[in-house]
Amino acid sequence: MGFEYREGELYCDGLRIKTVATEVQTPFYLYSYETLTSAYESYKEAFSKIDTLICYAAKANSNLAILNVLAQKGSGIDVVSGGELFKALKAGFPPQKIVFNGNGKTRQEIEYALENDLLMINVDSINELLVLNQIANQKTKKARIAIRVNPDVNPITHHYIATGLAKSKFGVNIHEVKDVYLQASKLENIEIKGIHCHVGSQIIQANLYGEVLQKVIKLTEGLREIGISIEYINLGGGLGIRYHDEDVPTIQSFSEMILPHMINTNYKLILEPGRSIVGETGILVTRINYIKKGFHKYFVVVDAAMNDLIRPAFYKSYHRILPVVEHNMEDEGLTTDIVGPICEDGDFFAHERLIPKPEEGDLLAILDTGAYGFAMSSNYNMRPRTAEVMVINGKYHIIRKRESYEDLINKEVIPEGLA
Ligand SMILES: Cc1ncc(COP(=O)(O)O)c(C=O)c1O
Incomplete structure (x- = not known):
């Protein structure tokens, strides 16, 4: 089964990805x-x-x-x-x-x-x-x-x-x-x-x-x-x-x-x-927070970022990006950059990409991210690492919890008497 559309919605091993996104929150890696x-x-x-x-x-x-x-x-x-x-x-x-x-x-x-x-x-x-x-x-x-x-x-x-x-x-x-x-x-x-x-x-x-x-x-x-x-x-x-x-x-x-x-x-x-082995096994699911028009082009700002998936910034690699729920398909679509919220110009997932006309709140799936995706992720900009989820026989399992703000500091120590 893997990842497939059924009546305009993306599924993973028979499970509706939208349901997982609602329960787990975005962004997250999803594995089949x-x-x-x-x-x-x-x-x-x-x-x-x-x-x-x-x-x-x-x-x-x-x-x-x-x-x-x-x-x-x-x-x-x-x-x-x-x-x-x-x-x-x-x-x-x-x-x-x-x-x-x-x-x-x-x-x-x-x-x-x-x-x-x-x-x-x-x-x-x-x-x-x-x-x-x-x-x-x-x-x-x-x-x-x-x-x-x-x-x-x-x-x-x-x-x-x-x-x-x-x-x-x-x-x-x-x-x-x-x-x-x-x-x-x-x-x-x-x-x-x-x-x-x-x-x-x-x-x-x-x-x-x-x-x-x-x-x-x-x-x-x-x-x-x-x-x-x-x-x-x-x-x-x-x-x-x-x-x-x-x-x-x-x-x-x-x-x-x-x-x-x-x-x-x-x-x-x-x-x-x-x-x-793992590349096609995983996708990164992210939600569109904002759509904005810059000087010459559009930007779709999603809640995942280069700290979650660095391959586009690091290797200029291409990942297909699909809507989790297809709508506006009859529209001619939007050519846009798809970017994250990090303070770097390298924080992008796609440049000048034609996608079905997006709306704020939509879910996007960044495909083929099972390899060198989470493995190369970081906390840059103090972003907790995403959750990882695996679908087994139509049921999802959290295989790595989303990090919390506490996780961001729990190895750090302010030396006594510093201030
Ligand atoms: C020694 C060695 N073996 C195996 C691999 C896995 O390569 P790939 O993920 O492209 O199959 C690497 C990746 O760099 C490697 O350095």
């Missing part, structure tokens, strides 16, 4: 359980011919309920901080299905990872490898690792999220990675399990993955020649979704770029999809 689970199942299905572990990328949306749904479905998880690891364990992921990524893990995070015997830690540099070996030694543990290789490929995506270029900060230069593996193989407390790469996010050319995979397989063959065997190839995440009118590969067609290279090998595959 069905869309979430079916995206995960699509991955399982598409890669069922080979030994594959889907490690959902927690950074895309780390709400405990979302994590719990995926853990129950059998997913693994990719974490990039101690906080994500904590939530992954709380949500019920078995440590043997957790991979720990990141280019700047602290000693505490490494210790935490080792104490929990994760499937593997993806190492980003030779120096990190040495620190890991030393900490593992202190803890009398063996650290299972993959090394993140930077393959120097150029995905066509926003430059902030292209992570596999020679100039990017991630991974070990593909020309040096063999040496790093050789060093790793000599370290007492390191056990080599895999090879990792992640070339970017919102990638819509599926063939890029075939190209990267060929490079990685060639590398692993080179490693085999020097006596280093690789069990897991981790291709990271990054598969894009359709935000506007992009031609986007399906999960099935994505798998078709990968399977032919993997099918006759003994490697196990790990994937770390984030956006393509």
Whole structure:
């Protein structure tokens, strides 16, 4: 079911969104359980011919309920901080299905990872490898690792999220990675399990993955020649979704770029999809507070803001915006900016967008905001973070309460005697 109109009203998994908005108040993120689970199942299905572990990328949306749904479905998880690891364990992921990524893990995070015997830690540099070996030694543990290789490929995506270029900060230069593996193989407390790469996010050319995979397989063959065997190839995440009118590969067609290279090998595959699992699962529901005419254009001022959804400001990204209740549809509509109440010009959701003629009080749904939506939200302008709500079998559940004004101050302290 997911999100669909029924007689001019937007529903989520069979539930009227207007009803949820009246009861929960706006703005809020709304997630469809069905869309979430079916995206995960699509991955399982598409890669069922080979030994594959889907490690959902927690950074895309780390709400405990979302994590719990995926853990129950059998997913693994990719974490990039101690906080994500904590939530992954709380949500019920078995440590043997957790991979720990990141280019700047602290000693505490490494210790935490080792104490929990994760499937593997993806190492980003030779120096990190040495620190890991030393900490593992202190803890009398063996650290299972993959090394993140930077393959120097150029995905066509926003430059902030292209992570596999020679100039990017991630991974070990593909020309040096063999040496790093050789060093790793000599370290007492390191056990080599895999090879990792992640070339970017919102990638819509599926063939890029075939190209990267060929490079990685060639590398692993080179490693085999020097006596280093690789069990897991981790291709990271990054598969894009359709935000506007992009031609986007399906999960099935994505798998078709990968399977032919993997099918006759003994490697196990790990994937770390984030956006393509939760992106379409969520919407941000917001109410129009004001409509005003500026010098040259209209502004629709809604009660959500860039602190709730920063993607338009940060990446200039496009999100479809639909009325929750369709009316005035026969009218020619209004071309308008859709903006929030924050004191920044970057506080917008759309520029010069044609929408059905809006009225103050109307509800709007900002689509495809399940990934990097709430996860990147903040309290900027001292706005309490929104509620998060999930519809399961036609009933809604609050999976994160709206923050209160008290929440805004409860970690802050005015030193005694200051005034
Ligand atoms: C190492 C790693 N894996 C997986 C992901 C998830 O990417 P996406 O949400 O585009 O699938 C990211 C995102 O940046 C990442 O850095």
